[in-house]
């Protein structure tokens with residue numbers, strides 16, 4: 001048998017899916033597994049999008065232009081130019097938008113267009129590990145800066161500056177964050193942007209959870225996360241990663257896009273896009289319809305996640321030894337558990353435990369850190385289940401921790 005590449009053999013496994021064989025075994029034993037490990041929303045896809053799929057009626061499903069349909073890019077530009085989405089900014093034009101196969105391909109193209117083999121990206125750990133997966137694919141290294149629960153996982157600009165090395169070409173950060181749920185303020189983006197400009201590196205801001213921001217005491221009104229597109233002076237340096245997956249509860253549509261005002265960077269990404277020919281045709285039509293989702297429907301979705309977050313955070317804090325910051329956005333949180341090895345505990349829940357035939361699957365957080373032996377007692381929880389089921393998951397977690405403690409004491 002021929003050998004596969006070293007790159008393939010050494011590719012990192014996703015911490016989100018790593019425990020799947022144990023979940024499969026649990027199911028085979030007849031145990032129901034609640035999935036809190038993966039960001040697959042359970043809410044229905046927005047109605048205009050579903051209607052567009054139903055009404056799609058053509059004789060030939062053809063390729064679209066490599067950069068995406070012109071009318072979709074125009075509609076996206078109008079979306080960004082709505083002051084409720086991005087405040088105080090120079091207009092985004094359709095030729096700054098490249099439609100991709102999910103936000104994932106936008107990340108791949110962006111890292112490929114900003115970094116050469118041997119270069120590095122800076123990420124803020126715990127981080128969305130596919131940044132590392134794509135970097136690995138491109139022989140690009142990952143330099144982490146560590147963020148902390150005690151600071152609400154915010155990303156201080158000074159720590160970004162300290163992490164940038166001689167081979168760093170781009171800083172890649174999400175807001176709102178996966179896996180932390182942290183939302184960067186406009187001032188944070190300005191400060192990080194300044195660091196990137198001074199050091200001559202790109203700033204890639206992954207804004208796929210832009211709409212999922214929850215009111216706070218300081219900001220009680222519904223709002224969206226600040227965008228790097230609204231920060232002046234970043235035209236050459238900034239790239240936005242975007243996607244319909246989470247915003248419209250349509251992960252399977254596989255439509256995302258990048259936005260950059262840097263024409264050279266855009267041209268490089270377009271060449272990669274031409275090599276893969278076309279983003280999905282049918283799904284772009286549906287994604288364009290999604291932009292017409294009525295505001296109250298979008299708000300209802302965010303309110304649903306907000307209620308879930310409150311239920312989950314309150315319930316976790318009632319379990320002895322469990323703590324977590326309150327995430328301001330997205331639908332994830334990082335929780336500290338009273339165990340030394342959260343991965344072993346997650347395996348225990350799937351392999352050795354059930355509460356009346358039910359158990360939960362969570363993602364051990366050590367896989368979200370590039371620094372070895374970090375986050376060992378943490379898990380990432382995705383609140384992608386309704387409140388009633390989340391309450392049941394909390395019962396299972398509480399009972400699981402007690403059983404694990406008893407077992408460890410033996």
Ligand SMILES: Cc1ncc(COP(=O)(O)O)c(C=O)c1O
Pocket residue numbers: 039101102103104105128174177178206208242243244245251255256
């Ligand atoms: C932070 C972040 N960026 C990008 C993506 C990619 O999403 P997609 O390729 O479905 O657009 C995800 C998916 O979970 C994500 O959490």
